[in-house]
Amino acid sequence: MQTDNYWRRNMYILTFGNFIAGIGFSMVTPFLSLYINTLGQFNNQQISLWSGITFSVTFIVSAIISPFWGKLADRKGRKLMILRASLGMALVIGTMSLVTNIYQLVFLRALQGIFSGYIGNSNTLIATSAPHKHVGKALGTLTTGTVSGSLLGPLVGGVIAQIWGYRIPFLITGCLLLSAFFLCLFFVKENFTPVAKEKQPSLREVMQKLSQPQVVIGMFVTTLIIQTANNSINPIISLYVKQLMHNSGQVALISGIVTAMPGIPSALLSSKFGDLGDRYGTKKVLIAGLILATLIYIPQAAVTHVWQLIILRFFVGISDAALLPQVQTLLAKDSPHEVSGRIFGYNQSFQYIGNCAGPLLGSTISSSFGYGAVFLSTACLEFINLIWVHHVTKQEQG
CATH class of the missing domain: 1.20.1250.20 (MFS general substrate transporter like domains)
Structure with missing residues (x-):
């Protein structure tokens, strides 16, 4: 140790x-x-x-x-x-x-x-x-x-x-x-005991080693949905800001502020929410984050001034701080050490897929239904994720 x-x-x-x-x-x-x-x-x-x-x-x-x-x-x-x-x-x-x-x-x-x-x-x-x-x-x-x-x-x-x-x-x-x-x-420093190649479990054996495979698989899907939701608005942020500012003013600067705003509370609070999860239950913090995310995306579709959007994006960052760190913590707690690298590798793949799927989804919806529809569809994604997490973590303590 x-x-x-x-x-x-x-x-x-x-x-x-x-x-x-x-x-x-x-x-x-x-x-x-x-x-x-x-x-x-x-x-x-x-x-x-x-x-x-x-x-x-x-x-x-x-x-x-x-x-x-x-x-x-x-x-x-x-x-x-x-x-x-x-x-x-x-x-x-x-x-x-x-x-x-x-x-x-x-x-x-x-x-x-x-x-x-x-x-x-x-x-x-x-x-x-x-x-x-x-x-x-x-x-x-x-x-x-x-x-x-x-x-x-x-x-x-x-x-x-x-x-x-x-x-x-x-x-x-x-x-x-x-x-x-x-x-x-x-x-x-790492104290690591190598696993021989011939003793390394197959994907099926990895799943068999998990005490709660439904939680681990559930967190993969959750990661995918979180990243899809987070990236769905990227293609339309600057266009939405331009619309709110009536095509005048420093659109590029304000778009940068809007884009960066969620990162500020997320950077400041991720460690704090991780600590809260350790003390009161990781599942509880994750579900609270998904509830906030669902609620906070809805009004973004109806803002009339850019300052309203900036404030709401700040709260998106608070919800982000309660999401991915808790997913990773659940994966760590439910994965044996000898297969944890494989589990985190799979999870990262789902994260990258979400990074690609999000902008594609946002572009498709905005071109058909307008900018506001992107935020509403993202809220629906977060709500689906909330139901999904509640379902797959029923046996999880805390």
């Missing part, structure tokens, strides 16, 4: 790493289309097409490859997978600053997906090393790092690109990920 100092030190170092990984995945959002435009002669339709491909290919590849890395983590150790992911992403993202055509960029974005797994394996390492009574708080702290990075990534990337050009943000992110690699290499 690791000492108290070991798991806490691991938690703080990996939280920093999650922060950098979050930046790495989100920093290109404000300028990727502009960067693509410098790599060839494209019309607007072609830029939109290549932007969509370049954005989505990372998540699609990650969804496919994550279970494999989870399986390898159970056999070789979580620290090794974290080192693989951080070094691989450092080299790949840094190299994106050198591309000369769109095909090279798409290829490197796909490679970034192959080298995914930093966040998932960080969660697994902490979930299997932290004392049982502190698992919720520890995973909540890791989520704080991820959310903070995802929140600041677009801002950091946009500012650096504005000052030094589109290539420098990739180079700086690569250097930061390299620092996360060395911090993990020298300071993260």
